[in-house]
Amino acid sequence: MDKFDKLVETRWFMKIVALILALLLFDSVYNPDKDVSNINVPSDQDSVVLSDIPVKTYYDTDNLVVTGVPETVDVTLTGPINVLQQAKAQKNFEVYVDLSDAEIGTERVPIKVRNLSDKLKATVDPANVDINVQEKVTKDFKVDVEFDQALLEDGYISEPPEAEPKYVTITGGKDVIERISYVKAVVNVKRPIKETVRREAQIQVLDRDMNKLDVMLNHDTVDVIIPVKSLSKTVPIRIIEKGSPPEGVTINNISLDVNEVKIFGSQEALDRTENVRVEVDVSQINGDTELTVPVIISDGINEVNPKVVKATISTSVNQSDTGQDEEKVESKTFSNLPIHLTGLSNQFEASVQSPPNGVSLTVTGKSGLIEQLKASDFQVFLDLSNLTEGDHDVKIKVNGPEDVQWKLATEVAKVSITQKEV
Numbered sequence: 001m002d003k004f005d006k007l008v009e010t011r012w013f014m015k016i017v018a019l020i021l022a023l024l025l026f027d028s029v030y031n032p033d034k035d036v037s038n039i040n041v042p043s044d045q046d047s048v049v050l051s052d053i054p055v056k057t058y059y060d061t062d063n064l065v066v067t068g069v070p071e072t073v074d075v076t077l078t079g080p081i082n083v084l085q086q087a088k089a090q091k092n093f094e095v096y097v098d099l100s101d102a103e104i105g106t107e108r109v110p111i112k113v114r115n116l117s118d119k120l121k122a123t124v125d126p127a128n129v130d131i132n133v134q135e136k137v138t139k140d141f142k143v144d145v146e147f148d149q150a151l152l153e154d155g156y157i158s159e160p161p162e163a164e165p166k167y168v169t170i171t172g173g174k175d176v177i178e179r180i181s182y183v184k185a186v187v188n189v190k191r192p193i194k195e196t197v198r199r200e201a202q203i204q205v206l207d208r209d210m211n212k213l214d215v216m217l218n219h220d221t222v223d224v225i226i227p228v229k230s231l232s233k234t235v236p237i238r239i240i241e242k243g244s245p246p247e248g249v250t251i252n253n254i255s256l257d258v259n260e261v262k263i264f265g266s267q268e269a270l271d272r273t274e275n276v277r278v279e280v281d282v283s284q285i286n287g288d289t290e291l292t293v294p295v296i297i298s299d300g301i302n303e304v305n306p307k308v309v310k311a312t313i314s315t316s317v318n319q320s321d322t323g324q325d326e327e328k329v330e331s332k333t334f335s336n337l338p339i340h341l342t343g344l345s346n347q348f349e350a351s352v353q354s355p356p357n358g359v360s361l362t363v364t365g366k367s368g369l370i371e372q373l374k375a376s377d378f379q380v381f382l383d384l385s386n387l388t389e390g391d392h393d394v395k396i397k398v399n400g401p402e403d404v405q406w407k408l409a410t411e412v413a414k415v416s417i418t419q420k421e422v
Helices: 002-008 011-029 081-090 174-178 267-272 367-372
Strands: 045-058 064-067 072-080 094-098 105-110 112-114 121-125 128-142 144-146 156-158 162-164 167-173 182-186 197-206 221-226 228-230 232-242 249-256 260-265 276-281 289-294 301-305 308-317 329-337 339-342 348-354 359-366 379-383 390-395 397-399 405-408 412-419
Touching (some): 045 081, 094 105, 128 174, 182 221, 232 329, 276 308, 379 390
Parallel strands (some): 144 182, 339 379
Antiparallel strands (some): 064 128, 094 112, 105 128, 182 197, 329 359, 348 412, 390 412
């Protein structure tokens, strides 16, 4: 014990202990194989994803068309935070596809990034794309207008719709242009149609399977007009007497200021309607009279034009009561009587332009005669004597039985005369 105490108290012992402690402390602080930069030093590296970055494509735009390059991509940037934040805010780099040396056909190409700080690393999603390069072709196509015909209200029809402009110029790859089967302007109407439609419509370019094609158009839209009109038909008016005239009064004739009207309705209703009627109450007629009476239409007819007509009633008043009534006077209308042509020079030929379907003839007389009359009892004709080539208005003439009176619905016909071909 005394020896150990003496050893501890010696100067050399204390120096040796101090040296050992110093070596142990140095070893704990310094390690040449250890990266001192990672000790208690926060990292300044980070990454960020930038979405919907536009992609530029470089190629011969005058002669080629390129498809398959996405409009935008996602770019992931990695690097120092301060540089990263600047790039994120300014987006002063370019994402592009270089096809300056591309040939016609399909190939896989990379999407590149340039003008980016060399301290940043960029990863593009997608990194590569399959593109198609074709010869550029430009061609004009007629625009067809489409709409849902089922939306037309009952009793209305549409004439062929029109687009303005009628043609559109389409540019695309040669193979795509050759696949074009339909160029349509589709009109979306959500309500029943009973009047002309005017609106703007988007143009669709489709292949035979109705797939949309990737092409360029000089007009994306066109102005569309869909002419809509009512279904109509011209029919004669039938006169019906209601009641009996007062004693001593004889109804000689009832005539109307118009003998035909135009009716509107569904095709089915028009097909089954041959005439309309007016009812004239003669029970209060004491002499020659004019009345305004409504035109009566059948079920299914939506409208009539004119709606009212003027009836002129011609009478005879018997001053002495003989106890015998004169025979009743009636009217009868024959429709679509053919018009015959006479007197035309042999060097010409003629056709009736108007009225196109013959004429209507209203005949008035004693009921016994009227009941026996037929359409064949009347000859309607035009005298074309001394007329030359051109269009002419010619008075319509009628030959018919005696003891009856008649009135034409149309008194003048339009005739076209042309030179016969040799």
